[in-house]
Amino acid sequence: MTKPAEIRAHVLANLDHYLAELEKQLTGQGGTVVYLRSADEAADYIELLAREREVRVTGGAEGIRRQIEQLEPRLEDYLKGEPCVAVESVAIEGSGIGLAGAAFLIADAGAICLAGERTGAARPRVQVVLAGIEKVLPRMRDMAVFLPLVGGSDVRFLTGPRRAGELDGPEELYLILLDGGRSELLANQEKRDLLRCVRCGDCLPGQAGGRAVTCPVAIDIESLPLLLREEAPAEVSGWKFRLWGFVMGRPRLYEFAGQMLRAFWREQWGLPAPAAKTFRQLWREGKK
Ligand code: SF4
Known part of the structure; x- marks a missing residue:
């Protein structure tokens, strides 16, 4: 097993531990960690945050939900090649609240890694970050292994809201940890390895350009479509x-x-x- 695959397998076997460590660290640094089950719950939560801060949200909770699904698509949708955007910041209403998807979460540092295009384009007062619960990594030094896999022209780490004396950073930082069916995947012996995916995009349709695709976290890409098509009968019946x-x-x-x-x-x-x-x-x- 490759080094990244080993780390991801270890995380999945100890997910509760690393999520608890992440929460403790980030909360200690002034951030807020929220566990939610679905994009709908996350949309309601963000809409409430916006209302409390008197920020108008165009399209309401439904508009936010669409943004959430773009930033943090269900893993299976992503692997089926459903369209989604690179991780980037999306301002809800010009200023005030910014919404971003995390590339990784680092437990020992209580840090959030944003990687993609334009992660630093918006510097909102309130930063909300969405992440699937599987995105956690144990240590900051693991980033040396994983960061090259996701690439992106812009990488930013958030370790909490702006502290006294700091020139940059949001006044409030919220990390929404989305389950979105991941607990079910984790309990499914056949499919749980899918949660190792780091969304490097190599196996997505049209990405390989004719070369053989080797998954960096040793997911069996050959059988992946078959696994995902197990759901197909319900959709095509x-x-x-x-x-x-x-x-x-x-x-x-x-x-x-x-x-x-x-x-x-x-x-x-x-x-x-x-x-x-x-x-x-x-x-x-x-x-x-
Ligand atoms: S190659 Fe592996 S890690 Fe990359 S997107 Fe595909 S399944 Fe995920």
Whole structure:
């Protein structure tokens, strides 16, 4: 197992311990740590923060929820290649409250690592950071191993709100630790290794550019799509697939349906002409 994979496996086996350490450190440094179950709960929480500070939020909780899902997409959505943005700061209303997604959390330093594009573009008074609970790493020195994996042109560490004498930093810092189904993944022996993912993006569609992809945290990328497709039947169990299954199970009906499709599809859908003979026709001719 590679060094990053070892560290990630160790974190997942001791997640409670490292989350508690992170919380203790960051709280001791003046930050606030909140555990929430879903993007909806996080949106409600942030909207409340904004209301208390009399900051207007365009689009309300729904607008915030969309931003949250962009910054911290569900791990499985991310690995399925659902569109998401790089980690970056998003101001809710020009100033006041800033929303960002964390690349990593460092337990021993009580630190939040923002890595991506424009992490420092907005310097809000209240900084809210979203992070999946799996993003924690044990020690600051682990960053030497992990930071090169996520890259980004801008890296910033937050260790709490601005202290007396400091020139930079938010007045308030909130870290929202999102579960978002991760506890279920953790309890699932087959899928828990997915939580090792550091979102380097190497295995996402179109990223490899023809080269073989090696996951830096030794996730079995070959079987990943199969694992994720386990959920697919629930999404594709509509009437179209039942009809398809019905037709596929009846060879004569299947052939008749194929002939109908060949007759109609070109005019209807503007597709290229089908081959002159079907596979079945060629097969029969070959047998004679
Ligand atoms: S290569 Fe591995 S770590 Fe990188 S995004 Fe894919 S699964 Fe995650």
